[in-house]
Amino acid sequence: MQVIIAGAGLSGVASAWFLRQAGHEVLVIDRGEQAATETSYANGGQISASHPEPWSSPAAPRILLRWLGSADAPMRFQPQADPALWRWGLRFLRECAPARFAANAHAIAALAAFSRSTIAALRAQLHLDYEARQAGILHLFARPAEIAALPEKQRLLAAHGIDSECCTPARCVQIEPALSTLAPHLAGGLYAPQDESGNARLFARALAAHCQQAGVRFHFQRTIAAVDGRGVTLAGKDGAPNERLSADAVVLCAGSFGAALVRPLGLRLPVYPVKGFSITAPVREASLAPTVSLTDESRRIVCSRLGNTVRVAGMADIGGFDRTPHPARIALLRRWLEQTFPGATYSAEAEAWCGLRPVTPSNRPVIGASRVPGLWFNTGHGALGFTLSCGAARLLTALMQGETPPVDPRPFLPASHHV
Ligand SMILES: Cc1cc2nc3c(=O)[nH]c(=O)nc-3n(C[C@H](O)[C@H](O)[C@H](O)COP(=O)(O)OP(=O)(O)OC[C@H]3O[C@@H](n4cnc5c(N)ncnc54)[C@H](O)[C@@H]3O)c2cc1C
Known part of the structure; x- marks a missing residue:
């Protein structure tokens, strides 16, 4: 079958690999x-299978x-x-109901656990070089109430074979010694030893080369000016006319821009942009910089060591397609880095x-397949697009091949999103 994939981000490249x-x-x-x-x-x-809980949680409103x-x-x-x-916001609020939240978390955990092992297998098979670390992810909590809720989270993770360890502040420092400054402000942590980290851009580009x-x-x-199930229309370059490319199937992996591409086909894809920010700082003093990937749950900030840099990322701004890195949001990440790991980086x-x-x-x-024959979706991975990339691509491939899917596909099918 001839397949056109719209988009060469993590989802498009991973789809290309498994379909090929x-x-x-x-x-x-x-x-x-x-x-x-x-x-x-x-x-x-x-690559965080240990964080499957959706943002649309009972606490979100x-x-x-x-x-x-x-x-x-x-x-x-x-x-x-x-x-x-x-429309997206109203549906988000509906998904905050406790039963919806639990069902969504289980569905995402199943796909994330499968994806994590698929990424590990691919790394070994292709010797992918992307500043990967297999040191686990340590989630940090500032409030005792968050620690009290951890057994429930651990039951969710265990149901999908995702190991986790509840940690005292001292144990957190044992796992990541660079946390010693933050330790007095911690109530505890949750360590997921099988989780991983790495540079998503290098991963996508290395896989694209393969x-x-x-x-x-x-x-x-x-x-791409237009898509349908039989091909795509490319916008003409420098005044040239548009160009039509035909295929037996088209897979939409166009990130936040996919919804606009399928709207003319009468499809309402419920994918909306949620803006996030990151900073990447060179390491100044290696002994003070973290090597284990971290999630500060209270401030919703993640931090990964990528080669000789520290990446800090976070924030979720819901409100349109603007792509300027807002200085106040960037300053917040820089402050977090300086306060959490003083002297570690050239922030x-x-x-x-x-x-x-x-x-x-x-x-x-x-x-899965859209209502338009030949048009498929692999999109909407939200805050977990690296984590889910390879599992989602394998699921898509199985569905397109008519094979037994590697995980329950039902929560992800377009129909389950009312598309
Ligand atoms: C701050 C931040 C931190 C994050 N941290 C993590 C993390 O730690 N772990 C994790 O798992 N995930 C994380 N994510 C999420 C993850 O990065 C995304 O889910 C993932 O990158 C989405 O990949 P994608 O391929 O769907 O979209 P994209 O990477 O946006 O790819 C879509 C591609 O489609 C192309 N495209 C769109 N429209 C058109 C068009 N009309 N014509 C031609 N090309 C088009 C674009 O050029 C783009 O390359 C984070 C995201 C952010 C913002």
Whole structure:
């Protein structure tokens, strides 16, 4: 089968790899000059099966209200005159019901656990070089109430074979000695030893290179003006007419921009951008810099050691497609880095970035056949696009092949998202 993949971020490249392995002729199209130039460029670097809980949680409405108008808010809602935002927001609130939250968390955990092992197998098979670390992820909590809730979280993780250890502040420092400054402010932690971290951009580009060697074609610096189930229309370059490329199937992996591409087909894809930020600072003193990937749960900030740099990422700003790295949000990340690991990095030299996470109201990605024959989705991976990349791509491939899916596909099928 000839397959066109729209988008060369983590989801598009991983889809290309597994579809090519299944014997298909694959063409990937992206407006960037190479793979991973948008949301997959500088994310938090975590492969975090231990964080399957969606943002649409029973606590989310309270958190949004409590932080309303605060520049320091980990999550902000910025109202826009955009009907898609309001439709998405209402569905987000509906997914906050406890039963919906639990079902979504289980579905994401199942896919994340499968994906994590798929990434590990691929790394070993292809010797992928992406500053990978297999040192686990340590989640940090500041409030005793958060520690009291951990047994329930551990039961969720255990149900999907995701190991975790509840930690005292002293144990947190034993796992990551660079945390000694933060330790007095910690109530405890949760360590997921099988979780991993790495540079998502390098991962996507290394895998794209293997895709090319395996015969996948890439058309870069081409903008897709329209998609349907039989091909794509590329916008003509420099005044040239539009160009039509035909295929037997099209897979939409266009991040936050996919919803607009399928709207003319009568499909309402519930994927909306949620903006996040990162900084990447060179290491100044290695003994003070973390090597274990961390999640500060109270402030919703993640931190990963990537080569000789420390990446700090976080924040969730809901309110449109603006892609400027807001200085106040960047300053917040820089402050966190300086306070948590004093003297560890050249924080003033940190590179600032922001990206638009493609997020569904339930946080479940959309994977499977659309109502338009030939048009498939593998998108909407939200805050877990690195974590879910390879599992989602394998699930998509199995569905396209008509094979037994490796995980229960039902929570991810477009119909379950009312698309
Ligand atoms: C601050 C931040 C931190 C994060 N941290 C983590 C983390 O630690 N772990 C984790 O698992 N996930 C994390 N994520 C989420 C993860 O980065 C995303 O889910 C993932 O990158 C999405 O990949 P994608 O391929 O769907 O989208 P993208 O990477 O955005 O790829 C979509 C591609 O489609 C192309 N495209 C779109 N429209 C068109 C068009 N019309 N024509 C041609 N090309 C088009 C774009 O150029 C782009 O390359 C984080 C995200 C952010 C913002």
